[in-house]
Amino acid sequence: MFVDDFLLYQANYTSGLWIYDTWKQxxxxxTMRGFFDVFPADDRTEFFGSWGAYPYFGDGKVVxxxxxxxxxxxxxxxxxxxxxxxxxxxxxxxxxxxxxxSAR
Numbered sequence: 001m002f003v004d005d006f007l008l009y010q011a012n013y014t015s016g017l018w019i020y021d022t023w024k025q026x027x028x029x030x031t032m033r034g035f036f037d038v039f040p041a042d043d044r045t046e047f048f049g050s051w052g053a054y055p056y057f058g059d060g061k062v063v064x065x066x067x068x069x070x071x072x073x074x075x076x077x078x079x080x081x082x083x084x085x086x087x088x089x090x091x092x093x094x095x096x097x098x099x100x101x102s103a104r
Contacts, residue, residue, distance in 0.1 A: 002053065002054070002055055002056070003022065004055045004056060005080055005082070006021060006022050006023040006080035006081075006082045007019055007020070007021060007022070007033065007055070007078055007079075007080055008020040008021075008022050008030075009053045009055045009062060010053070011050040011051055011052050011053045011064065011065070012049075012050060013039075013045065013046070013047065013048060013049040013050060013051070014038075014039040014041075014042060014043050014044050014045070014046070014048050014049035014050075015035070015037065015039075015043050015049065015050075016035060016036050016037040016038040016039060016049060016050050016064070016066075017035060017036045017038065017050055017053050017062065017064045017074070018032065018034075018035045019032070019033045019034040019035065019076065019078045020032055020033060021033050021078075021080045021081055022080075023080050023081045023082040024081070031081070033078040033079070033080075034076065034077070034078045036064060036072065036074055038050045038064055038066040038069055038072060039066060039068065039069065047067065048067055048068060049066055049067060049068075050064050050065060050066050050067075051065055051066075051067060052064070052065045053065075055076070060075055060076045060077070061073060061074065061075055061076070062074045062076050
């Protein structure tokens with residue numbers, strides 16, 4: 001899992017890529033912001049599907065790998081609910097993972 005500007009990117013095997021807003025995680029609030037199913041055939045809990053995701057390009061692109069389907073390059077539109085200056089553009093979200101542009 002990776003965090004970029006309060007967005008957590010989770011590669012979740014046959015369920016694919018899941019993106020969560022962690023802005024209020026201290027209050028127990030984590031909100032799903034998007035997903036991409038790399039293995040639409042099923043959601044078995046086996047070693048198929050996505051094993052990794054990389055969101056740090058800074059332009060909203062996210063690369064997701066899949067054990068059978070290959071590599072997906074996605075353009076994300078996900079945004080965190082955090083409206084402070086620290087999450088605006090590059091360098092935001094320091095201390096919560098690497099900074100960079102918002103993605104979905």
